[in-house]
Amino acid sequence: xxxxxxxxxxxxxxxxxxxxxxxxxxxxxxxxxxxxxxxxxxxxxxxxxxxxxxxxxxxxxxxxxxxxxxxxxxxxxxxxxxxxxxxxxxxxxxxxxxxxxxxxxxxxxxxxxxxxxxxxxxxxxxxxxxxxxxxxxxxxxxxxxxxxxxxxxxxxxxxxxxxxxxxxxxxxxxxxxxxxxxxxxxxxxxxxxxxxxxxxxxxxxxxxxxxxxxxxxxxxxxxxxxxxxxxxxxxxxxxxxxxxxxxxxxxxxxxxxxxxxxxxxxxx
Numbered sequence: 001x002x003x004x005x006x007x008x009x010x011x012x013x014x015x016x017x018x019x020x021x022x023x024x025x026x027x028x029x030x031x032x033x034x035x036x037x038x039x040x041x042x043x044x045x046x047x048x049x050x051x052x053x054x055x056x057x058x059x060x061x062x063x064x065x066x067x068x069x070x071x072x073x074x075x076x077x078x079x080x081x082x083x084x085x086x087x088x089x090x091x092x093x094x095x096x097x098x099x100x101x102x103x104x105x106x107x108x109x110x111x112x113x114x115x116x117x118x119x120x121x122x123x124x125x126x127x128x129x130x131x132x133x134x135x136x137x138x139x140x141x142x143x144x145x146x147x148x149x150x151x152x153x154x155x156x157x158x159x160x161x162x163x164x165x166x167x168x169x170x171x172x173x174x175x176x177x178x179x180x181x182x183x184x185x186x187x188x189x190x191x192x193x194x195x196x197x198x199x200x201x202x203x204x205x206x207x208x209x210x211x212x213x214x215x216x217x218x219x220x221x222x223x224x225x226x227x228x229x230x231x232x233x234x235x236x237x238x239x240x241x242x243x244x245x246x247x248x249x250x251x252x253x254x255x256x257x258x259x260x261x262x263x264x265x266x267x268x
Contacts (some may be wrong), residue, residue, distance in 0.1 A: 010233045014177070014268075015143075021262055022255050027055040044187050060246035062236045065253025072260055074203030075228045082227070086132040086198065093196040094170070094189055095132075095229070097125040098181050098209055099140020099156070100202075104149035110156045117232075122156050122158065124231040126166045126199045134198065137170035139181040166266070176206070179268065182212035186220055203230035204256055218232070222246060 019025065034048025058064045086093060099118055106113035114122065122138065129136050137158075140152030151173030161167045172188050175181045189197065201209050208226050217224045236243065243250075262268075 010161060018259060022258055023059040023251075024056050027052040027059070030055075057246055059254040059258075060251040061244050062216075062238055062247060062250040062253060063243040065250045065257060066243075068206040068254055068257035068261075072204050072207050072257060074206050074230050074233060077231070077233055078227075078229050081226065083128075083131050086128075086134060086227075089196060090133050092194060093134055094192075094194045094199065095128055095134050095136045095198045095200060096185050096189070097136065097138045097156070097197070098120050098178065098201040098205070099138065100150040101143060102140070102149070102152040102155050112150050113216065114152070114155055114159060116120075118152065118156070119159075120232055121200055121202065122160065123164075126160060126164050128198065128200065128229060129166060135169035136166070137172065137185060138168050139172040139175055139185045141173050141180075143176050144197070149227050155230065178263070179212045179215075182209070182216040183219075186213065186216040186224065188222060195223060196227065198227045198229050200229045200231065202232040204232075204254075204260055206230045208260055208268075212220045228251055 030048050031052035031103045034045045035051065037045035037048065039045075069254070098121065100121060101115050101118055103115055105111065118140070125136050125138075128134065138153045138156040139152045140156065142149070142151055151171075153168075153171035153173040157168045157171050170188055170192070172181070175184045185197075197213065199209060200208070201212060210226060210228060213226055236249065
């Protein structure tokens with residue numbers, strides 16, 4: 001899909017097409033079609049209306065969102081033995097954090113900021129760096145549909161230095177999506193002599209990220225190893241009844257998981 005949009009000269013359409021393919025848009029369109037068919041074909045019309053309403057309800061629940069995220073088969077978190085092993089490989093290993101967007105201007109900070117998903121990834125990577133002594137690289141530009149402003153990697157570098165007291169060793173600020181994250185990060189770290197990458201991103205994003213990095217490494221001649229370091233794996237902890245009621249948290253979980261499945265299906 002990325003190649004097709006690039007060949008057509010419309011890579012900026014990727015966020016729009018993704019939004020149109022994810023809930024609630026297809027479900028709402030199905031309901032509108034059902035309403036239009038109520039007089040001529042009431043059976044089909046009511047079926048589409050009920051199916052759309054049910055789909056919107058279920059896709060807005062934490063229970064379904066977590067189920068979808070588990071279908072992406074995130075790897076287990078790093079164990080204590082993994083951390084000890086990483087501490088012994090400081091000379092050729094780097095932690096790579098994948099971006100998740102940025103706020104071009106946050107009024108409370110009087111400047112750019114990272115949104116929650118990106119902050120969670122950065123915080124975990126810096127925690128890993130403290131535990132292992134490994135250097136950290138952050139990959140993220142401005143995205144296909146982002147507002148003007150500094151690249152995400154520059155914002156992350158500022159936050160890491162100012163708020164955590166841990167400067168990043170590398171920043172990659174030209175990539176716009178996961179595939180470009182991989183291509184640019186692998187090229188940058190290969191030149192720096194890195195042969196082992198500890199990849200930090202959310203568990204639901206890890207499968208597609210590993211695929212992108214494996215392809216980038218193979219395209220560059222191999223010689224690099226990957227260790228997934230997923231985060232954001234905690235369950236919601238909500239009571240059973242609340243897990244099946246629509247919520248913003250449930251809708252976000254479902255959309256994130258379905259977006260990843262769409263990316264895997266289309267080769268993004």
